[in-house]
Amino acid sequence: MSEVIFLVDHSAGKITKAAGELATYAKSIGDSVAVVFADNAQPIVDQLNTFPVDKVITIAGEFDKYGPAAIADGLAQLLTDRKPAAVLITSTANGKEIAARASVITGSGIITDAVNVDKDLITTQSVFGGSTTVHATVTKGVPIITLRANSIEATGATSSAAVEIFAATISEAAKLAPITSSTPVVKGGRPDLTEASIVVSGGRGTNGDFKPVEALADALGAAVGASRAATDAGWYPHSNQVGQTGKTVSPQLYVAAGISGAIQHRAGMQTSKTIVAINKDPEAPILEIADFAVVGDLFNVLPQATAQIIARKG
Amino acid sequence: MKIAICIKQVPDSWAEKKMAGGVLDRAGVDAVLNDLDEYAVEEALRIVEANSPTKEAGEGSGHTITLISMGPERATEAIRKALSMGADDAILVTDPSLAGSDALATSLVLSEVIKKGNYDLVLCGTESTDARMSVIPAMISQRLGWAQLTFAGKVAVNPAANTVEIERVTEFGNQVMSAKFPAVLSVVEKINEPRYPSFKGIMAAKKKPITNMSLADTGVGSSDVGSAAAWSNVKEALPRPPRGAGVKLTDEGNGGEKLVEFLVEKRLA
Numbered sequence: 338m339s340e341v342i343f344l345v346d347h348s349a350g351k352i353t354k355a356a357g358e359l360a361t362y363a364k365s366i367g368d369s370v371a372v373v374f375a376d377n378a379q380p381i382v383d384q385l386n387t388f389p390v391d392k393v394i395t396i397a398g399e400f401d402k403y404g405p406a407a408i409a410d411g412l413a414q415l416l417t418d419r420k421p422a423a424v425l426i427t428s429t430a431n432g433k434e435i436a437a438r439a440s441v442i443t444g445s446g447i448i449t450d451a452v453n454v455d456k457d458l459i460t461t462q463s464v465f466g467g468s469t470t471v472h473a474t475v476t477k478g479v480p481i482i483t484l485r486a487n488s489i490e491a492t493g494a495t496s497s498a499a500v501e502i503f504a505a506t507i508s509e510a511a512k513l514a515p516i517t518s519s520t521p522v523v524k525g526g527r528p529d530l531t532e533a534s535i536v537v538s539g540g541r542g543t544n545g546d547f548k549p550v551e552a553l554a555d556a557l558g559a560a561v562g563a564s565r566a567a568t569d570a571g572w573y574p575h576s577n578q579v580g581q582t583g584k585t586v587s588p589q590l591y592v593a594a595g596i597s598g599a600i601q602h603r604a605g606m607q608t609s610k611t612i613v614a615i616n617k618d619p620e621a622p623i624l625e626i627a628d629f630a631v632v633g634d635l636f637n638v639l640p641q642a643t644a645q646i647i648a649r650k651g
Numbered sequence: 652m653k654i655a656i657c658i659k660q661v662p663d664s665w666a667e668k669k670m671a672g673g674v675l676d677r678a679g680v681d682a683v684l685n686d687l688d689e690y691a692v693e694e695a696l697r698i699v700e701a702n703s704p705t706k707e708a709g710e711g712s713g714h715t716i717t718l719i720s721m722g723p724e725r726a727t728e729a730i731r732k733a734l735s736m737g738a739d740d741a742i743l744v745t746d747p748s749l750a751g752s753d754a755l756a757t758s759l760v761l762s763e764v765i766k767k768g769n770y771d772l773v774l775c776g777t778e779s780t781d782a783r784m785s786v787i788p789a790m791i792s793q794r795l796g797w798a799q800l801t802f803a804g805k806v807a808v809n810p811a812a813n814t815v816e817i818e819r820v821t822e823f824g825n826q827v828m829s830a831k832f833p834a835v836l837s838v839v840e841k842i843n844e845p846r847y848p849s850f851k852g853i854m855a856a857k858k859k860p861i862t863n864m865s866l867a868d869t870g871v872g873s874s875d876v877g878s879a880a881a882w883s884n885v886k887e888a889l890p891r892p893p894r895g896a897g898v899k900l901t902d903e904g905n906g907g908e909k910l911v912e913f914l915v916e917k918r919l920a
């Protein structure tokens with residue numbers, strides 16, 4: 338069977354949830370081959386054992402120092418060597434840049450932000466703020482496909498994949514912009530926005546008071562998001578912004594409270610499976626895409642819902 | 652310094668967009684300067700102003716800002732907007748054979764134009780609001796073999812030392828990176844507040860030169876661009892089935908409870 342390589346995202350020694358999702362996609366197409374860029378790869382390899390992984394390839398080197406440009410070099414060399422059926426990467430800023438550079442180096446076609454890829458390597462993308470669904474295939478080279486996090490439920494497995502070491506070199510051009518210092522994002526107690534299966538977001542309608550939004554999020558075990566109006570006002574950190582210039586999320590459930598639903602906001606959440614909106618204005622555009630909408634004051638609706646959920650849990 | 656900015660004209664992001672024959676139907680909607688590119692224009696102006704004896708861009712600053720765009724004839728509207736903000740001149744690559752080009756072809760054409768200009772810095776937006784790929788800056792950097800300093804939330808240029816340092820802002824946190832000229836940068840929208848063109852700026856823009864280039868002028872062959880050369884193939888584009896008409900109710904004191912009933916029914920709570 339042909340190999341499908343996927344790039345394992347990890348930070349601070351832990352793989353992201355998306356790694357299991359990519360393994361699941363890879364396995365549905367062919368033999369799933371994880372590639373891990375790390376000097377101390379073993380702890381990362383161990384975490385892959387609960388996902389459908391047939392083989393692991395580790396690549397060591399100065400990849401933390403030179404970032405996506407260097408990883409793209411290593412990946413391109415691996416592709417030339419193994420000629421897999423496809424490469425899957427998570428659609429993050431880093432992931433898309435690695436995909437971009439590797440596609441130029443290897444002369445391969447690239448598809449970004451897919452929400453599905455099937456066994457024939459036909460991808461599904463949701464474009465124009467979710468109004469259009471596109472099916473596409475790559476026609477040249479090794480298809481390089483970036484997939485959005487949360488677009489598939491990872492299947493569990495018990496695998497103990499064989500580990501191979503691959504030696505890659507970093508070109509001089511990829512060493513031109515070294516990373517001189519790095520500050521990782523501080524993780525709070527809540528789930529990560531892009532990984533969460535439920536997101537509760539607040540907008541200008543909160544008037545700066547995110548407490549009811551956070552309380553509902555905590556009752557549901559959800560991540561907290563915000564509209565740009567809320568992050569620009571300094572009510573919530575920019576890293577929590579959902580939308581075109583913030584994060585793209587596609588959770589099982591997205592709750593928008595006090596958010597009008599401007600096209601730039603919808604661009605980041607429209608692929609959510611279920612959308613719930615709470616808004617005072619019966620004409621707010623967010624209500625058009627909501628599966629369930631309450632026209633009312635979020636300061637009444639959210640606390641009542643939160644209390645109800647806590648009461649049900651007993 | 653010689654600075655180039657890659658700008659794109661895009662369909663207005665507020666307008667409804669449709670597909671026609673596998674590609675975006677651009678004719679039917681208003682076109683504007685990609686709003687994320689305005690931040691690149693503003694940042695270039697600030698870099699020049701900070702390093703100009705007159706504290707202004709333009710003649711006498713000792714620096715030049717050139718806009719580079721690939722697109723149809725009417726992309727001149729977007730170019731005029733960026734010129735009226737303060738850029739000096741522009742190059743527009745227009746050619747019928749470019750229609751339907753993908754990111755690989757676009758980055759090839761832009762790189763060939765950049766190579767001819769002897770630039771120190773190339774600035775881009777982080778994404779075009781129509782394609783939304785966020786790949787062109789990385790592709791240009793790879794093709795030119797220049798340093799890649801992308802997703803910058805802060806830029807500090809030292810023209811005397813020919814160096815530039817940025818703070819890269821991504822979902823994995825922030826990183827400081829630096830490089831010598833020449834370098835390709837992309838800037839995130841939190842970096843600055845783009846200025847509105849002044850009346851004087853708008854008048855001056857009318858006289859600023861826009862050089863038109865055909866594909867042949869760039870040196871790129873027609874077999875490398877356009878829909879025929881595209882390395883991915885759109886099989887079909889369907890309007891998404893409208894989300895099934897949702898439930899909409901007005902809160903009469905029990906909106907929160909109704910909401911939870913819905914979540915429970917959907918097994919979401």
Ligand SMILES: Cc1cc2nc3c(=O)[nH]c(=O)nc-3n(C[C@H](O)[C@H](O)[C@H](O)COP(=O)(O)OP(=O)(O)OC[C@H]3O[C@@H](n4cnc5c(N)ncnc54)[C@H](O)[C@@H]3O)c2cc1C
Binds near residue numbers: 596636
């Ligand atoms: C280049 C560019 C990029 C952008 N990127 C993004 C992005 O990534 N993400 C993003 O979100 N936006 C983005 N925007 C901004 C976007 O256009 C909107 O301005 C923004 O989303 C509005 O935020 P909002 O819905 O919170 O505020 P508003 O549009 O002001 O809406 C507030 C809503 O709250 C409701 N409300 C008020 N009080 C209450 C109450 N007590 N109870 C219930 N409802 C109440 C109101 O009826 C209204 O519908 C971008 C804009 C540009 C130009």
Ligand SMILES: Nc1ncnc2c1ncn2[C@@H]1O[C@H](COP(=O)(O)O)[C@@H](O)[C@H]1O
Binds near residue numbers: 685688719757775787
């Ligand atoms: N046709 C084009 N002409 C000039 N610049 C472009 C073009 N397409 C993309 N760019 C630049 O590349 C950035 C990222 O675009 P994209 O990769 O298409 O999301 C944009 O913000 C522009 O700066």
